[in-house]
Amino acid sequence: MPETDRLLLPEELPDRLMEVFNLVGPLYRRVQRKIEQDAARGVPVGVRAVLDLLREHGPMTVPQLGRSQALSRQFVQRMVNEAAARGLVESTPNPAHQRSLLIGLTPAGRDAIGAVVEREHALLRQTDGSLTDADVTACVRVLSQLLDLFKDVDLGNAKPPQV
């Protein structure tokens, strides 16, 4: 890679990164709406998110779920309760912390999220095929760094710097 692989200077960074943000907004909204449609007959967006996390990472506690997706623990709790009410999720004792239960998928939950993800995968397979491994890796790198920049934006009951 010749010229283009050079590091971006601090002066050019902001404008370039803005290009990214200008895509993130519309993308997020459209995906949200797409999921809502799919959800018409089932899983609300928030519940879907919880199920998907449990599917990928195995059982987790509510606060862990919240942190991993930058959502308040209270909100996640509601989604988990909702999912539990539908029998998609169940809590089991947490060996590490007795108070904080581990939330895990039930077989029904695993089926439900499996079906949803399968439909989504079908959609994603329809990209035009010109994306390279390096593209996606770079994209992930960029987004991760941006996310990092906003790390400090706290929520839920995160403690304000207790001076």
Next chain:
Amino acid sequence: MPETDRLLLPEELPDRLMEVFNLVGPLYRRVQRKIEQDAARGVPVGVRAVLDLLREHGPMTVPQLGRSQALSRQFVQRMVNEAAARGLVESTPNPAHQRSLLIGLTPAGRDAIGAVVEREHALLRQTDGSLTDADVTACVRVLSQLLDLFKDVDLGNAKPPQV
């Protein structure tokens, strides 16, 4: 770039792209919250979005604004009205379409969005400096393709396929 630059196979695409989505959500939310904080003393998120678009593309009509950000025209209209009420934006006759007015920034609006963007740029300059031009370009490519995938997700008063 040896191996990594190869095209992704349809089978691997979905999982790789999911990595991207898993970052887009948290990022969107955190940025939204960050802007809200900044907005505490002024510009709501939606208004900020409108002003920013006008700043980059010059005067546009309300429906154009909506389409370009995947927002319903009604919602954008409200944001524009709000901005107009604050004197940040003004409508001028549209030579091309008489009914649909062109929305443009007032000097006050230009100042306001300029200040906001300046603060944001300051933040963005703080990335750790390891991003290359190619990274950002790839990221934009990936996000654009994804956005394209969801192009069909219609909203506002878009017509359902009038068979």
Next chain:
DNA sequence: TCAGACATGACACCTAAGGTGTCATATGGC
């Protein structure tokens, strides 16, 4: 060992982003 800081769950309440439905009017193409 026990006091105080911190984490968790539960519940109530709130904000606002963003959509939907619908009307009247104005366009613009055929």
Next chain:
DNA sequence: GCCATATGACACCTTAGGTGTCATGTCTGA
């Protein structure tokens, strides 16, 4: 000139997601 369509305006709604607070439980460190 007529009909589909786009626009603006207004009313209403959904729901994602946050905040405040309490009681209880857990952890840490002096």
